[in-house]
Amino acid sequence: KAGVTQTPRYLIKTRGQQVTLSCSPISGHRSVSWYQQTPGQGLQFLFEYFSETQRNKGNFPGRFSGRQFSNSRSEMNVSTLELGDSALYLCASSKGTGAGYTFGSGTRLTVV
Amino acid sequence: GENVEQHPSTLSVQEGDSAVIKCTYSDSASNYFPWYKQELGKRPQLIIDIRSNVGEKKDQRIAVTLNKTAKHFSLHITETQPEDSAVYFCAASMADSWGKFQFGAGTQVVVTP
Numbered sequence: 001k002a003g004v005t006q007t008p009r010y011l012i013k014t015r016g017q018q019v020t021l022s023c024s025p026i027s028g029h030r031s032v033s034w035y036q037q038t039p040g041q042g043l044q045f046l047f048e049y050f051s052e053t054q055r056n057k058g059n060f061p062g063r064f065s066g067r068q069f070s071n072s073r074s075e076m077n078v079s080t081l082e083l084g085d086s087a088l089y090l091c092a093s094s095k096g097t098g099a100g101y102t103f104g105s106g107t108r109l110t111v112v
Numbered sequence: 113g114e115n116v117e118q119h120p121s122t123l124s125v126q127e128g129d130s131a132v133i134k135c136t137y138s139d140s141a142s143n144y145f146p147w148y149k150q151e152l153g154k155r156p157q158l159i160i161d162i163r164s165n166v167g168e169k170k171d172q173r174i175a176v177t178l179n180k181t182a183k184h185f186s187l188h189i190t191e192t193q194p195e196d197s198a199v200y201f202c203a204a205s206m207a208d209s210w211g212k213f214q215f216g217a218g219t220q221v222v223v224t225p
Contacts, residue, residue: 033211042218043156043201048211056212090155097210100146103155 002026004093004104012110018079021107025072025093031055032074033101034066037088046089049074050096081111114139116204118216125192125223133219135202136184142204145185146213147176151198159200160187192223 005024013019025032034046045058049068066076072093078085088108092101115138125131135145143164148156162169162176162185169176173192178185189196199220203213 031211033213035213035215043203043213043215045212045214048209050211056209058212092211094211097207100158100161101211101213102158103148105155 004091004102006089006091006104006107008107009105010108010110012112013081015081015083015111017081018077019081019109020075020077021089021091021109023074023076023091023093023104025074025091026102029093029095029102030072031094031096031101032068032072033092033094034074034076035090035092036060037090037106038086043090046076078109083111085109086111114142114204114206114214116202116214116216118202118219120219121217122220123222125221127192127194127223127225129192131187131189131192131196131221131223133187133200133202133221134184135186135204135216136182137204137214138183139204139206140180140183141206141208142214143207144205144210145176145178146203147187148201148203149198150201150218156201189221192221194223194225197221197223 031050033048048056068074088106090106092103094101118135146161150156175188199218202216
């Protein structure tokens with residue numbers, strides 16, 4: 001059974017650019033959550049999608065957005081990149097309420 | 113919103129000894145408490161979880177206890193082995209926001225042979 005797949009694994013972008021990250025959940029999982037991991041702030045919740053609907057959103061600026069497609073794959077977008085956006089972005093998937101979440105290996109974003 | 117505090121930040125144990133990590137949460141509405149293990153350069157892996165209707169759960173050398181009154185939960189690792197060395201994160205979420213975890217800051221566990 002394939003795990004949660006995130007692409008790309010590594011990205012280097014310049015300040016002011018935008019970036020799109022992709023997450024393919026485990027087959028049958030309809031919930032996808034996104035987290036930002038940094039050494040200083042730890043793991044911070046970005047947003048959660050279930051059946052193409054955003055159910056929860058964290059305390060990040062509007063430059064961070066996401067969506068989920070009918071096949072449960074999810075994307076997150078960051079516009080007007082800042083140096084502070086450099087982080088490991090993790091997504092996790094689950095069957096839904098009551099089930100545990102499995103994380104992907106993440107996308108390492110470096111903003112220069 | 114929910115706030116999760118985790119202690120200690122680092123923990124060094126001799127192989128074979130036990131390790132205990134403690135977390136406290138602020139929102140009494142939280143009802144799901146997973147623990148994740150993250151080895152260097154790897155993804156967080158769910159190692160055990162507990163729901164608010166259960167006081168204790170065990171899985172081989174790992175156990176989690178929950179005290180709803182005091183709003184704290186703990187991870188217990190017995191007979192530690194070098195492969196237990198990793199960063200451990202506790203987290204909390206609520207039924208109406210299941211996929212929204214508030215994570216603790218993490219505990220770096222080092223098991224020395």
